[in-house]
Amino acid sequence: PSSERAAAHQAWARCQRCWSSRSPSSWQEQAQGTMLKVLTAFKSSEIEQAVNSLDRNGVDLLMKYIYKGFEKPTENSSAILLQWHEKALAAGGLGSIVRVLTARKTV
Amino acid sequence: MAYHSFLLEPISCHAWNKDRTQIALCPNNHEVHIYRKDGAKWSKVHELKEHNGQVTGIDWAPESNRLVTCGTDRNAYVWTLKGNVWKPTLVILRINRAARCVKWSPKENKFAVGSGSRLISICYFEQENDWWVCKHIKKPIRSTVLSLDWHPNNVLLAAGSCDFKCRIFSAYIKEVEERPSPTPWGSKMPFGELMFESSSSCGWVHSICFSASGARVAWVSHDSTLCLADANKKMAVATLCTETLPLLAVTFITENSLVAAGHDCYPMLFTYEESQGTLTFGGKLDVPKQSSQRGLTARERFQNLDKKASSDTTNATLDTLHKNSISQISVLAGGKANCSQFCTTGMDGGMSIWDVKVRRPRSALVPPRLG
Numbered sequence: 249p250s251s252e253r254a255a256a257h258q259a260w261a262r263c264q265r266c267w268s269s270r271s272p273s274s275w276q277e278q279a280q281g282t283m284l285k286v287l288t289a290f291k292s293s294e295i296e297q298a299v300n301s302l303d304r305n306g307v308d309l310l311m312k313y314i315y316k317g318f319e320k321p322t323e324n325s326s327a328i329l330l331q332w333h334e335k336a337l338a339a340g341g342l343g344s345i346v347r348v349l350t351a352r353k354t355v
Numbered sequence: 356m357a358y359h360s361f362l363l364e365p366i367s368c369h370a371w372n373k374d375r376t377q378i379a380l381c382p383n384n385h386e387v388h389i390y391r392k393d394g395a396k397w398s399k400v401h402e403l404k405e406h407n408g409q410v411t412g413i414d415w416a417p418e419s420n421r422l423v424t425c426g427t428d429r430n431a432y433v434w435t436l437k438g439n440v441w442k443p444t445l446v447i448l449r450i451n452r453a454a455r456c457v458k459w460s461p462k463e464n465k466f467a468v469g470s471g472s473r474l475i476s477i478c479y480f481e482q483e484n485d486w487w488v489c490k491h492i493k494k495p496i497r498s499t500v501l502s503l504d505w506h507p508n509n510v511l512l513a514a515g516s517c518d519f520k521c522r523i524f525s526a527y528i529k530e531v532e533e534r535p536s537p538t539p540w541g542s543k544m545p546f547g548e549l550m551f552e553s554s555s556s557c558g559w560v561h562s563i564c565f566s567a568s569g570a571r572v573a574w575v576s577h578d579s580t581l582c583l584a585d586a587n588k589k590m591a592v593a594t595l596c597t598e599t600l601p602l603l604a605v606t607f608i609t610e611n612s613l614v615a616a617g618h619d620c621y622p623m624l625f626t627y628e629e630s631q632g633t634l635t636f637g638g639k640l641d642v643p644k645q646s647s648q649r650g651l652t653a654r655e656r657f658q659n660l661d662k663k664a665s666s667d668t669t670n671a672t673l674d675t676l677h678k679n680s681i682s683q684i685s686v687l688a689g690g691k692a693n694c695s696q697f698c699t700t701g702m703d704g705g706m707s708i709w710d711v712k713v714r715r716p717r718s719a720l721v722p723p724r725l726g
């Protein structure tokens with residue numbers, strides 16, 4: 249529903265800002281938690297459209313959060329993250345994964 | 356021949372002579388081998404054995420026909436052809452780490468060596484003492500210098516480093532040249548002056564290249580990006596995050612187009628749009644697929660399942676000409692302003708020559724003729 253989508257967009261914007269500034273690790277953890285909630289909120293069929301709405305920097309940022317999510321798996325998180333990973337990879341290519349590995353600023 | 360497999364090991368580095376009849380390359384050891392084109396074949400004509408460590412850089416001066424080599428043994432040698440023998444002259448670089456790259460200046464009266472000592476050695480010949488001396492550019496380099504390229508004015512030098520930065524220095528040597536006239540990169544150029552420094556990308560700068568006019572410099576980094584700084588736009592930097600694995604080599608082929616290649620094993624075209632200050636991906640060059648669209652037999656399917664645990668019918672082998680990463684690109688014909696032919700060498704031990712065809716206003720890359 250549209251209210252969920254709006255909430256997801258807001259959370260996404262907040263996560264983007266959190267990454268751009270030098271945020272303390274507590275904020276980063278909060279952003280990661282929020283990010284995971286946002287990604288889980290989407291239905292599988294909606295993932296591709298969501299990814300395609302992002303620009304290059306957005307796809308790179310999404311990929312960073314996906315790998316951060318892999319680092320601390322929860323009950324169901326890996327399955328959902330893998331679905332997001334497949335679509336993000338199709339949009340950003342291997343280069344987006346390389347930039348996760350070489351990034352100096354972590355999410 | 357458009358693709359030649361020289362070795363089963365990587366070609367560490369290569370350089371061509373002026374008329375492109377001979378290629379000097381390091382076959383992943385301490386030597387330099389020179390091959391000459393004999394019709395469709397390549398024959399080895401010289402073996403240069405002097406280095407005590409892997410040869411990491413070779414450059415062949417077109418006019419004076421001298422070779423300069425550098426290696427992990429912290430040395431550089433200038434080679435002169437006397438009769439039919441290449442004679443080496445040791446150049447003391449005063450470095451305590453491996454040398455990584457070497458380039459003759461356009462006038463061939465100097466050469467620059469980048470090294471793991473976090474500095475660049477600018478070497479020139481001192482007539483009175485009859486030997487090569489060197490001066491160091493140190494500040495503010497903080498890690499290994501991986502790549503170098505000279506500006507056409509013989510003074511400015513671009514350097515790519517493992518500290519993630521591309522820098523342009525002045526390598527003005529008053530003993531061998533006149534004071535240079537101002538360029539878009541600046542007017543005061545004392546030796547070692549930093550004219551430009553990129554803000555941090557996040558990857559080692561593998562390769563760097565000035566455009567033919569010298570007004571632009573492009574570099575590729577290990578974070579899968581291609582960047583270009585335009586001196587005519589106040590040194591504004593355009594960045595392109597590619598979808599590929601990191602690129603290892605880049606060169607301009609016109610003032611607005613570049614060819615780069617790397618760990619994806621194929622060269623690709625990029626164009627710079629000056630008015631908007633943007634870089635765009637212009638297409639990849641690939642060997643056209645052979646018509647292998649026949650289905651798999653039941654036996655092959657079972658073998659796939661057995662060997663690779665996959666019932667996938669797609670081919671897992673590389674479709675590209677080079678079967679491993681391309682580590683170096685050199686312009687063969689047309690210069691960096693109007694390149695019509697370039698060469699790639701890679702970790703598969705192969706060397707390939709590519710033709711650039713200009714169709715109407717846009718360039719297109721034509722795959723090499725095989726066989």
